[in-house]
Amino acid sequence: MSILVTGCGGFIGSSVSRLLVESGHCVTGLDIVHPGASPLVIRRLRDIAGKSGFAYSTADIRDHESIRGAFHDRFASSSISAVIHLAAKAGVRASVEDPRSCYETNVLGTLNLLELCREFEVSQFVLSSTSSVYGIQGGGPMSEDVLGNRPLSPYAASKSAAETLLHSYHYLHGMDAVVLRYFTVYGPGGRPDMSVFRFIRTIAEGDPVTVYGDGTQRRDFTYVDDIARGTVAALGLRGFQTINLGNDRPVSVNELIGIIEGAVGRSALVQYHERHDSDPSLTWADIGRVQRLLGWAPEVGIEEGTRRTVAWYMENREWAKNLV
Numbered sequence: 001m002s003i004l005v006t007g008c009g010g011f012i013g014s015s016v017s018r019l020l021v022e023s024g025h026c027v028t029g030l031d032i033v034h035p036g037a038s039p040l041v042i043r044r045l046r047d048i049a050g051k052s053g054f055a056y057s058t059a060d061i062r063d064h065e066s067i068r069g070a071f072h073d074r075f076a077s078s079s080i081s082a083v084i085h086l087a088a089k090a091g092v093r094a095s096v097e098d099p100r101s102c103y104e105t106n107v108l109g110t111l112n113l114l115e116l117c118r119e120f121e122v123s124q125f126v127l128s129s130t131s132s133v134y135g136i137q138g139g140g141p142m143s144e145d146v147l148g149n150r151p152l153s154p155y156a157a158s159k160s161a162a163e164t165l166l167h168s169y170h171y172l173h174g175m176d177a178v179v180l181r182y183f184t185v186y187g188p189g190g191r192p193d194m195s196v197f198r199f200i201r202t203i204a205e206g207d208p209v210t211v212y213g214d215g216t217q218r219r220d221f222t223y224v225d226d227i228a229r230g231t232v233a234a235l236g237l238r239g240f241q242t243i244n245l246g247n248d249r250p251v252s253v254n255e256l257i258g259i260i261e262g263a264v265g266r267s268a269l270v271q272y273h274e275r276h277d278s279d280p281s282l283t284w285a286d287i288g289r290v291q292r293l294l295g296w297a298p299e300v301g302i303e304e305g306t307r308r309t310v311a312w313y314m315e316n317r318e319w320a321k322n323l324v
C-alpha cells in the first residue's frame with residue numbers, strides 16, 4: 001500500500017512510519033519542521049529518512065494548499081491508498097493556555113485532510129484520537145460505546161470534534177474510517193512534557209519531581225511499539241470503527257515514580273501541587289473490541305517499558321536532559 005502519514009516526525013508518527021516501511025509499504029510523511037524544531041523531531045526524521053520506501057514532505061496541515069501540493073505530488077507517481085493522521089497539537093494543559101492553536105491544528109487540519117481525501121478519492125482514513133475524549137468516567141474500563149460528552153479540556157474537545165468530522169465523511173462519501181483512542185503513550189524518545197519522560201529526567205538528574213494532585217490518580221500507560229502495531233493493523237478494518245488502544249492496566253502516578261526509581265537506581269524528591277482541573281482521576285482502556293477485531297493485545301508492560309525508556313535516556317543523557 002501507499003500510505004500518507006501526517007506528523008511523521010512525532011513520537012508516534014515516526015514509530016508508525018518505521019513499522020510501515022519495514023512491513024513493505026510505501027510511506028509519504030508529512031510534517032512541519034521549523035528552524036527551532038526539537039532535536040527529538042530532527043533525530044526521528046533523520047532515522048527514517050534513509051529507509052527505502054519513505055519519502056518526506058514539509059507541510060502544515062492547517063494550510064490547505066500546502067498539503068494539497070503534497071497530495072498532488074504523490075498522485076503524480078502513484079495513488080494514496082490510506083491516510084494515517086497523527087499530526088496534532090497535543091497536550092491537555094497546553095490547550096487550556098492556547099485553545100485557538102489547538103483547534104486550528106486538530107479540527108481545521110483534520111477537515112483539510114478529509115477534503116483532500118474526498119477530492120483525490122482516498123479510500124481509507126485512520127485518525128489518532130485520545131482517551132481524553134472520555135472526560136470523567138466511572139471506576140471501570142472505558143468502553144468505546146460510552147462517549148463522554150463533557151470534555152475537560154480544549155484538547156479533548158478538539159479531538160472529539162475531529163472524530164465527529166470523520167464520521168460525517170464516512171457517511172457522506174463512503175470512506176473507510178477508523179478512530180484510534182490512544183491511552184497515555186510512552187517509550188524511548190517520547191515527548192518531554194509527558195510524565196514518564198519528565199519523571200525519568202528529574203529523578204536521574206536529582207531534581208524535584210512535580211506531581212499535580214496526590215499521586216493516586218491512575219493512568220493506562222501504553223508502550224509506543226504496541227501503539228504502532230495497533231495503528232498499522234487498523235488499516236485492515238472497513239466501515240467506521242472506533243477503537244481503544246491501551247494497556248488495560250492502569251497504575252497510579254505514585255506507583256510509576258516507584259518503578260522509575262527502581263530503574264534509575266535513585267530516589268525521587270517529590271513535590272505535590274494542586275491537581276489541575278483538566279486532569280481526570282483515571283484512564284483505563286477497555287480493549288475487548290480491538291482484541292476481537294484485530295487480535296491485538298499489548299505486549300510490553302509498564303515495568304519493561306519503563307526499563308527500556310530509562311535505558312534510552314541514559315544513553316542520550318548528554319543532550320536529552322536539556323529537552324523541554
